[in-house]
Amino acid sequence: MKIAVNGVERVVEFEPDTPLLWVIRDELKLKGTKFGCGKGLCGACTVHLNGDPIRSCITPVSAVENQNITTIEGIGSEESPHPLQASWVEFNVPQCGYCQSGQLMSASALLAKNANPTDADIDSAMSGNACRCGTYPRIKAAIHHAAENLKDS
16 A cells, blocks of 8 residues: 655555554654554554644554654654754753653644643643653643744744
């Protein structure tokens, strides 16, 4: 089946019910998307499907055929970080870092749809992403900061 990941069309051969997460990590060798709970509850595996955040651990690869997937590797790079990635560094968001790719994917989907989110908007958009280190206040501050930077650019 064909899927487009980070703007590159790929042909993958997997059982239709194989979770997208394993295609991304094992076949495509994109290791930024993490396995957390395997039940779609923690958000560590969040990627974008046509711009919307989804949990790749519970999404079968057959559900994304001929669609656009974006992983953390597709939103920015070390040389050219997404404004959220820059804010994450500036606000020292990560502690252990495990959940951060999923956090960034949910936050970037939010800002793509809402350039000026309120605290309630952020809480709602980020509610499916768990951070065991409890960096939620820094996450929220970094999202607000990135939104301001996006307005200025």
